[in-house]
Amino acid sequence: MGVIPLTEAPSIHPSFPPSLLAGSSEGLTEVFAALGEAIDAVRAAARPTGPIPAGAPADVLLSAAQALGPARLPAEGLGGKAALQLLATTLTEHGIDLSHPRAAAHLQPPSLAVAVAADALASATNASLDTYDSGPSAIAVERWLIGVLIDLAGLGKRADGVLTPGGSLSNLLGLLLARDAAALRLGLNARQDGVAALPGPVVFCSELAHFSVQRACAALGLGEAAVHPVPTDERRRMRPEALAAALAALTPDQTPLAVVATAGTTDFGSIDPLPQIAEIAADRGIWMHVDAAYGFGALFSERLAGRLAGLELADSVTLDLHKIGWQPAATSVLLVSDTSAFTALDREVAYLNPTDDSEAGYDGLLGRSLQTTRRPDAVKAAATFLTHGRTGMGRMVEICHDLARYAEHRILEEPELELVAPAELTTVVFRYRGGDPADSDRLNGALRRRLLESGSALIGRTEVRSGGPGSPQRVCLKFTLLNPTATADDIDGLVDAVLDAGRACVRLTEESAA
CATH class of the missing domain: 3.40.640.10 (Type I PLP-dependent aspartate aminotransferase-like (Major domain))
Known part of the structure; x- marks a missing residue:
């Protein structure tokens, strides 16, 4: 079939140890030892106080890039321990914390611990x-x-x-x-x-x-x-x-x-x-x-x-x-x-x-x-279902739904807020209506960015038609509540953060107009 045979056996470099590969018994031991060291690095890292790092986007991204070093493949590696610690620290100090009770922007929940552990097992088998x-x-x-x-x-x-x-x-x-x-x-x-x-x-x-x-x-x-x-x-x-x-x-x-x-x-x-x-x-x-x-x-x-x-x-x-x-x-x-x-x-x-x-x-x-x-993505979901069963999963769903209903109630109580859409599942859409009504779209967008830059809260944004067909789209804010460990007090804090940011934006507008 046109194959050219070798005239002599090739030279083989010394082999790597079995612990190099995750699928071996030695490798699995190495995987979980390395994860433990990475977790220690996460614990020691300077985690943001809010759900997302404070600062302008360009500054946050630059800090994360600089932490990783020059964007070129190093001639010699750092070794597994040092590499994982570097990445763990970078992800923690410059990344998002979806387990924070004020992370409420997207349909992006915090992962269950058992699912993450099972996902590591699935990745190890490849x-x-x-x-x-x-x-x-x-x-x-x-x-x-x-x-x-x-x-x-x-x-x-x-x-x-x-x-x-x-x-x-x-x-x-x-x-x-x-x-x-x-x-x-x-x-x-x-x-x-x-x-x-x-x-x-x-x-x-x-x-x-x-x-x-x-x-x-x-x-x-x-x-x-x-x-x-x-x-x-x-x-x-x-x-x-x-x-x-x-x-x-x-x-x-x-x-x-x-x-x-x-x-x-x-x-x-x-x-x-x-x-x-x-x-x-x-x-x-x-x-x-x-x-x-x-x-x-x-x-x-x-x-x-x-x-x-x-x-x-x-x-x-x-x-x-x-x-x-x-x-x-x-x-x-x-x-x-x-x-x-x-x-x-x-x-x-x-x-x-x-x-x-x-x-x-x-x-x-x-x-x-x-x-x-x-890849075997079913492993993490199977682990979750076997761990929590329908009762446990259902309770998490109901907690998040009830949190959304509580947020809806709290929004209705605030004169500065307008409920746009009530909670059907786990989202609530609303607007901040302080300041000049003619400036409300700009104000709502600025309010959300202020929260993002401060790192104090992460909420969503969308646009909703204000009336029938042909009516204008208005900028709205959104809570997407998918944290089953959050409480009513956390929702109160989230609403208060929105109100504080809205009032600050109104003051800045009035001062710039004066």
């Missing part, structure tokens, strides 16, 4: 999910986790699922399967013939759906213009009658591919009326995808689970356990109601899954994902 001989136990753990999530969602015996690198990728995969299902319905093969085989593709979603729906359509070659936003009601939920009207208005040269319902909008936590949307989609034979990246976690709570009634009617579901699930990012999942939906992803590759190996049981999960090598 298993992959694509083939049996890349990680059999990791495959078994993911299949177990998928079964647990299918049971929670109520999707039935033919359901299946796969972990993905994030909610945006889960939505992309869900819409890819919807596209191929629509092509199959028309007697076409989108995988072979491309999107040109689909005349006038259309995807419907709420006007408040996540922007990843547009991104997915662009990536799939459908174009962002394929997305048709559907108006929402006063509770910021998709209006079923508007969806039905939009479907009825389609022309013969348009192909409806999917209806994307949202179970937990990013800003408001609002949940579209899933049963009604499912009925409309089923009547037209259209794929229903539910983006429950945020809201799926409500199913852990028996008190809140009813808010997701109708989820079991979906053809596919996105969920993120790195949101309400307290997992290290990313731990996203796509569930499907029928495992045959994954047929479009099937691949037979000689060096991975030849037919005779697969028939003998030596198969992996290559045919469920757009990825080939795929």
Whole structure:
């Protein structure tokens, strides 16, 4: 085969010790010894007093970069202990502390300790999910986790699922399967013939759906213009009658591919009326995808689970356990109601899954994902579920929901604050309304940046339409409360910090105008 043989054996350098590799017994001992030393460095570091380092962004980033030294590969390494201590100190002194009770900006929770420990174990094995001989136990753990999530969602015996690198990728995969299902319905093969085989593709979603729906359509070659936003009601939920009207208005040269319902909008936590949307989609034979990246976690709570009634009617579901699930990012999942939906992803590759190996049981999960090598992210989630059970997970969800309701109550009590959207899940949207009303958008933006620069509190920002269609978007503030160890006193402190920052911004404005 054109191979040129060696005329003599190559010279081999002395081998490294077994402790160099994490997968060995000696290596695992080294891993956890090194982690212990890194943790000691974290404890000794000058942690910021707030959830984020104080200072202007450029200064904070420069300090972190300078701590690491020149941006070039050193000729000689520092050694594991020194390298981990340097990184641990840098991450601690110049980074975010999501466990701080005033970290309330994004759907980015503090990670559970058991999940982080399990993630280190998973990384040590470096298993992959694509083939049996890349990680059999990791495959078994993911299949177990998928079964647990299918049971929670109520999707039935033919359901299946796969972990993905994030909610945006889960939505992309869900819409890819919807596209191929629509092509199959028309007697076409989108995988072979491309999107040109689909005349006038259309995807419907709420006007408040996540922007990843547009991104997915662009990536799939459908174009962002394929997305048709559907108006929402006063509770910021998709209006079923508007969806039905939009479907009825389609022309013969348009192909409806999917209806994307949202179970937990990013800003408001609002949940579209899933049963009604499912009925409309089923009547037209259209794929229903539910983006429950945020809201799926409500199913852990028996008190809140009813808010997701109708989820079991979906053809596919996105969920993120790195949101309400307290997992290290990313731990996203796509569930499907029928495992045959994954047929479009099937691949037979000689060096991975030849037919005779697969028939003998030596198969992996290559045919469920757009990825080939795929790390065992299910391990950390499985450890969490086995540790806390549904009761423990549900209690964490309910605490965060109750904290949001308390924040809503506190905002309503403050004359300087205006409640924009109440707590549906764990977010509350509001505005500071002190100072000149004509200057309120600038003031609210400045207020949040003041908190960021001081390092005292980390809150979110968004824009919300102030009235009906065509009304202006107003800058709003947002609490996203995902810390189950926080208390009502912490919420009081967060609200007080907002009020203090708002008053300071008003004073600065008045002084500059004087």
